[in-house]
Amino acid sequence: MARVTLEHVTKRYEDVTAVDDMNLEIEDGEFVCLVGPSGCGKSTTMETIAGLTKPTEGTIHIGDRDVTKLPPKDRGVSMVFQNIALFPHMNVYENISFGLRLRKYDKDEIDRRVDQAADIVQLEGMLEREPNELSGGQQQRVAIARAIVREPDVFLMDEPLANLDAKLRVHMRTELQRLHKQLETTIIYVTHDQAEAMTMSDRIAVINAGELQQIDPPLVCYNEPANRFVAGFIGSPSMNFVEGELTAGGLSTEHFDLEFDASAIDVPSGEAITMGVRPEDIYLTKNVDSATSASEVVEARTDVLEPMGDQIFVYLSLDETSAEMMTSDEASAASNQLLMSVDPDTDIDEDQSISVVLDRSKVHLFDPGTGNAIAHGVESLSHATPETEAGAETADVARADSESGGRRE
Structure with a gap:
């Protein structure tokens, strides 16, 4: 687990600014959703954290390390994409363990991690199946298990439920919340679906045109939007x-x-x-x-x-x-x-x-x-x-006492 900090992160593509001076601090073990309309820069922000995209300006810290210039493999992150991208010629065990085998982990350690991940995402008894023998939800669980076995400091999820049907998305939202509680790790989740953001996250980071509009708990964004964009985007209708x-x-x-x-x-x-x-x-x-x-x-x-x-x-x-x-x-x-x-x-x-x-x-x-x-x-x-003025004056006095530790001049 680790804290993730973005300081003045900007990403430009020629004359297009995808992320504009992003300052974001995500606490250790927190579940934060990056939410906004298509093209707002939320996926680009995640890619800079993962190391798939280098920021034009700014720095990224994961824990106490400055990872701005580190390759993805050295950042301690695992990523789950919208495209599940399972290897069709490998069974479930081979798909989950692929990254570990690539890094030449010991066979016993690979088996331990795969069994543990399969238990967490409820894939027991399915390790010998081929991807085409699984439902959409089971395939998504394989992709999540593949990320879990890395035992990363941070999970990055880029719209992992977008290709599932509506009923299965609701079910998988519950599964992801249960996974977060069980692993107690930091999760950064990208979505344009505000229902996912409202129901799953500890805090929501609302992004528009590459700029962070507000980052607060879901109900704060709903009841006390920082601006008209947040007010119009959060809430349906x-x-x-x-x-x-x-x-x-x-x-x-x-x-x-x-x-x-x-x-x-x-x-x-x-x-x-x-x-x-x-x-x-x-x-x-x-x-x-x-x-x-x-x-x-x-x-x-x-x-x-x-x-x-x-x-x-x-x-x-x-x-x-x-x-x-x-x-x-x-x-x-x-x-x-x-x-x-x-x-x-x-x-x-x-x-x-x-x-x-x-x-x-x-x-x-x-x-x-x-x-x-x-x-x-x-x-x-x-x-x-x-009466209300007197009450306000009494409240001000009480607040002053509290801030001064009860001391009076």
Whole structure:
């Protein structure tokens, strides 16, 4: 096991910057997912760690060693690729042991490691089988066992489940979590599937256009996104975004107003601002009690319903513009559209006038220029009462006591 540290790592290909000044620290024994859209630089980042690609600038440390210029074989890493790449003319035992035999390990040591790895990934009794006699999930386990026998400091996995069917991917996600607990080793996992990232990792590193956007535990990325990109990428379906203008009374948009104490935000009145709210944080007025801090009523008309089994996605139109007159891309980005999720037993129809509220405690505000987050939740931005001010003063005193070890001047 080992800590992995990237310091100012940059990778350029002529006029294309694949990784831009990446600073990343992954703790010993941590499971970190590198996640982002296709072409964002996550695989290139992993390849620089593996030694398959040399960074243009920056340094890479694994444990206490600077491995920036070391070949892959000397870095103490094992890699599992999207393409399983088993040798078709070798049986399972031979595939798993290939790397060890290449390095001329003792036969008894090879047998010990292969048996141990086969036990970990549940391949007992299959060592004599050929790859074409295995299911897709079993073949992936062989590839993982081949990495385990190296007993590396770090496991690198580049979208290893991408070629499996949906049901098998869910099963293998569980297997990988169990493997991580059993081996207690550092795992760096590349994926574009946010469900994999959210369910498996200790922390998620969100990457876009070669730049690290945020690295935090999954729920922090979900509930407190660092910027609009993270907010839109993490979560399915995506967060709703509405452009508006900050006023003394809150936020004014083309179709509705959101009231809160805008003086608590370090943004001048009259400035443009982007509001974000997730579909599950929009409620029918009859369910207003489910919202921690309900906004004023917003009038809308249902457009399209998508039953998903455990919920229904409801596309809302905020004005008389027909979504049928727009392309799908225009509809998804339109300021007059909101997506709401409701329980599957909700009595709701298409082309129906409804009233909804937003949960202000779950509303996010972003700078439309930089995209950086300004606030997560505006429930607490209401005008302070004498009681809340007194409570805040007491909290400040208690915090000062704690930081000074209880000493008073």
